[in-house]
Amino acid sequence: MIFERFGGPTVRFEYGGQTFLTDPTFDAPGEYPVGGLVLVKTAPPLAPPPDGVDVVLLSHDQHPDNLDHSGRDLLSSVPLVLSTPTAAERLGGNVRGLAPWDSHLAGGVTVTAVPAQHGPDGTEHLTGPVTGFVLTAPGEPSVYVSGDNASLRVVGEVATRFPDIAVAVLFGGAARAPLLGDVNLTLDAAGMAEAARVLGVHEVVPVHVSGWAHFTEGPSDVESAFAAAGLAATLV
Template identity: 55%
Template structure:
């Protein structure tokens, strides 16, 4: 019998994943609502993260899509990395972070307990965005007797999702959505739009889709209502697992 994935949404891109006895935290953000300067611009956090560092408890690893933006790694999240045994991130991120950070190139893998974690490509914006937004990664979790889980990170490219689908049979897709937009790229989305999240779900043929990164920050432009509507229009409501902050699901 296949073991379930337990997932608890804290807020923004931060969620606790529990699979095969392994506890993983995505993109730690714990700061209070407020302004987060990034160069000459400011990202505004609008909601508290429900889980505190203490509430998360001991984790086996952090799955960090990237370290260069505060909506994916804020000040308290950065301090939190110093308390965990392993942070999986991009190679450039590992160089910047030091400590227990381990960089993985696309398609490289490592083991955490009984799970194999494979880094997969991600593009944080339209074609050509990487030189401006920086290196980003997603992850695929595999193991004996457990569902195969894709964690997209800040990826806006459905074409890259197709590459991942060609290599893995995904059961559960944890998709960073929200259609994040800033002044860059004439406001082009830096993460999946709700419509593209639906397209990604179709490409992957995932049995369940759990969106993250769709509320809690001002530059997330498509919230839960838009996600719900797009999945309903596509006839995929039964696949959508739309969590409220603090809510836990077993899927």
């Protein structure tokens, strides 16, 4: 399976005869006011928006580091967007909302929404709802896309429901925001390595670890953490 990174949380991959794209972010560097804060994008996308996307897996729509202006423009050109129910209400059109553990059949691929917790316990009213996804298809390895998740307990729940996940697209970066102080809104590198161990996956695609000023860890931190955990060979 080949994964093409575009920067931030955005990656394209082929699975079960469908082309999937996660959280589209294709804007140039700049500032984004959101909820009384200003998020700063520090790097351009690695490539322009791709053609031929069948399904966008949108973990949430309320934060510009997961859906920016160019990403929003792209949604209308894609046959299907899967996201949270609140994102479907706000975005409308071709966006289908899935509650946790609900599934949707996209071609021959079953996409199941799984929980994601965007910060420590008790912060959802500040960060808003987020979803992850598990993809399954006959003859294909199961794939987990975490979305912006900071909870290893949630990862454990996913691993219990789907014990045969082979590939994990893990969002990291140890994102932080002044509103919540010195706490992580996404997994740090050590947490990503522990998530890989809990899931028992063969491959990990780390995303959401570069391109924004509020990410407090980067790719080198991920490499070091996986090496320390004896999991360096799993990194794609």
